[in-house]
Amino acid sequence: MSDPDSEISKRSGRIAARRAAIAIVVLLVFTGFIFWLDPTDLYLWIKAVHVIAIIAWMAGMLYLPRLFVYHADAEKGSVQSETFKVMERRLLRVIMNPAMTIAWALGLWLAWTGGYFASPWFHAKLLAVIILSAVHGMFSKAVRQFAEDRNDKPPRYWRMINEVPTLLMIVIVILVIVKPFG
Known part of the structure; x- marks a missing residue:
């Protein structure tokens, strides 16, 4: 006989x-529709979708390491640990x-269309986004390690790492809004 709570959890998941x-499909179809119409006339719409993707990506980048903090405290194999595994994988x-894929694709298109590749502030921003993407890759690896019960990092480590996306976000926003290097 199966556990009713487990079945409810699986169904709600x-x-x-x-x-x-x-x-995501609606966003992708909408984005495709925008490009099909004529992207040069819809620059602001593409920019809006880019910002929406960034917000979704950053929400995950800020939440996932917080899940790692709690998961690192959970007993391996416990119900709590298994729940964190599902949450982390889905997130x-x-x-x-x-969200990262959409942000990158549209961001590169916006940079190309706006002629930003020659701007020093854009080079700094691009570097920060590459670092943020590397952190994303590190988080992806951690999700796999937690899924296999191979995490060897304490909650304190994840609390400190949790600040990295925040710092990168601050740098990126300042570079985009202020454009300090001309």
Whole structure:
């Protein structure tokens, strides 16, 4: 006989994953539609979708290491640990990976269209985004390690790492808004 709580959790997880997938498909279709129409006339719409993708990506980048803090405290194999594994995997695959991909694709298009590749502030911003993407990769590896019960880092480590995306976000926003290097 199966555990009713487990079945409810699986069903609600499937519903949440389906809703997230629908939202991503709608965003991708909308983005494709924008490009099909004529991207040069829809620059601000593309910029809006880019910012939406960045917000989703950053939400995940700020939340995932917080999950790691709690997961590192959970007993391996416990119900709590297994719940964190599901949460981390879904956050990464359903929100963070697609959001990062959309942010990169549209961001590069916006930079090309806006002629920013020659700007020093853009080079600094691009470097910060590359570092943020590397942190994303590190978080992806950590999700795999937690899933395999191979995390060897204490909660304190994840608390400190939790600040890295925040610092990078601050740098990136200042570079985009202020453009300190001309």
